[in-house]
Amino acid sequence: MSHKPDAYPARDRHSSGILNAPNVVRYMILFALLGILQASLGPMIRVVAVEHGISAATAGWLLSAFFVGSLCGTLFCAVAGERRIGHLSVAPLTGMVAAGALGLVFLPSWPTQLGAVAVTGFGFGALTLMINTEMAGRTENGGLARVNLINAAFALGAAAGPTVVAMTLQGSSPWGLVVVAIVVLATVRRHTDTCAARSESETRSQQPVVVVPRQLHLFCLLLFLYPALETGLSSWETTYLSAVGYEDSSASMLNSLFWVGLAAGRFAVPAVAARWSPARSIQVALAMSLGSLVLIGVPALAPIGFLIAGVCIGPINPSALAWIAQVTVRPRRTSALAVASAMFGNAALPTALGYAMAATSERTLPVFVAVAVVGDLAITLGLIRVHSRTSSFQEQ
Numbered sequence: 001m002s003h004k005p006d007a008y009p010a011r012d013r014h015s016s017g018i019l020n021a022p023n024v025v026r027y028m029i030l031f032a033l034l035g036i037l038q039a040s041l042g043p044m045i046r047v048v049a050v051e052h053g054i055s056a057a058t059a060g061w062l063l064s065a066f067f068v069g070s071l072c073g074t075l076f077c078a079v080a081g082e083r084r085i086g087h088l089s090v091a092p093l094t095g096m097v098a099a100g101a102l103g104l105v106f107l108p109s110w111p112t113q114l115g116a117v118a119v120t121g122f123g124f125g126a127l128t129l130m131i132n133t134e135m136a137g138r139t140e141n142g143g144l145a146r147v148n149l150i151n152a153a154f155a156l157g158a159a160a161g162p163t164v165v166a167m168t169l170q171g172s173s174p175w176g177l178v179v180v181a182i183v184v185l186a187t188v189r190r191h192t193d194t195c196a197a198r199s200e201s202e203t204r205s206q207q208p209v210v211v212v213p214r215q216l217h218l219f220c221l222l223l224f225l226y227p228a229l230e231t232g233l234s235s236w237e238t239t240y241l242s243a244v245g246y247e248d249s250s251a252s253m254l255n256s257l258f259w260v261g262l263a264a265g266r267f268a269v270p271a272v273a274a275r276w277s278p279a280r281s282i283q284v285a286l287a288m289s290l291g292s293l294v295l296i297g298v299p300a301l302a303p304i305g306f307l308i309a310g311v312c313i314g315p316i317n318p319s320a321l322a323w324i325a326q327v328t329v330r331p332r333r334t335s336a337l338a339v340a341s342a343m344f345g346n347a348a349l350p351t352a353l354g355y356a357m358a359a360t361s362e363r364t365l366p367v368f369v370a371v372a373v374v375g376d377l378a379i380t381l382g383l384i385r386v387h388s389r390t391s392s393f394q395e396q
Contacts, residue, residue, distance in 0.1 A: 028152075067343055069118035148267070149270060218386065231350045232369055233313070236357070
């Protein structure tokens with residue numbers, strides 16, 4: 001029997017320049033700001049439609065431009081990140097996010113605003129991939145805790161996004177998003193590089209289980225379906241609550257409950273990370289999500305159901321990224337493919353949910369989301385089985 005190399009070498013178990021506590025805190029702040037910006041795009045659709053005299057459906061291209069930009073940024077980081085992105089990579093990408101936010105507020109025409117949102121999306125996609133990959137690391141479940149903390153900060157920022165838009169609307173003032181953009185720029189100075197490539201010798205010394213093609217396909221499918229849970233519920237929560245009898249104003253106010261729950265779920269993961277693997281975290285989260293969807297199906301309990309759904313769903317995406325980091329030699333490239341799949345899901349599944357609800361009833365939202373949850377649960381079980389077989393083969 002050959003000697004099995006340590007998949008988590010000692011040097012990775014200790015804090016490096018990018019994994020120490022001050023940098024984790026700074027990334028949490030940056031992710032909170034990114035959450036504010038992304039969550040602001042939905043409420044900004046109505047603002048842009050009124051400003052330019054276009055339909056809400058046309059103004060909805062803001063979201064499409066953002067996700068197309070995010071996809072391009074993710075793929076750019078995956079292809080060029082390990083070879084061409086140098087020590088200054090974080091600064092220009094963060095600057096792109098801030099510049100796009102300022103452009104959305106100050107540029108005069110609709111096409112230029114679309115371009116600004118795409119620029120923001122590009123920086124957003126590259127930054128989230130880079131930082132998530134580095135925070136996940138290869139430090140067993142330490143990466144699981146870190147990646148959930150920074151994504152919890154993102155969810156808290158997303159819960160505040162509609163408030164920022166409300167500030168923007170007061171007295172026709174743009175200062176809500178302007179302040180966010182300026183603070184994003186202020187974070188550039190303190191960030192260390194997260195996209196610097198590991199040396200070849202270090203990569204060879206760290207020999208986690210190599211992702212096989214079937215495993216990679218399952219990771220991509222897992223994250224492709226995931227937006228039906230997060231984006232699907234958050235996007236259609238207001239519509240669903242209105243359909244089951246809540247006033248429009250109340251339904252809009254309750255929309256932040258899901259994001260608050262999402263943040264709480266991610267903040268809770270570090271408490272169990274020492275005992276639960278990423279795979280175990282995803283299994284439990286998906287199983288509990290089914291129970292929360294039952295609550296959403298009861299009109300009187302629907303708001304608390306959305307809150308609990310956020311808590312349950314919160315750990316899934318960051319835990320999947322931590323899982324990828326543990327089982328692949330090149331986690332950034334593998335993560336990029338999985339994240340790109342999630343972005344395709346973001347573009348397709350919430351819209352598909354809308355058409356499915358239109359063809360049946362707006363009250364069927366939890367039923368259609370439950371289908372995606374069951375699908376992700378089956379994929380997770382398949383990943384565990386494939387990973388177990390691969391690990392057993394390498395031990396021989």
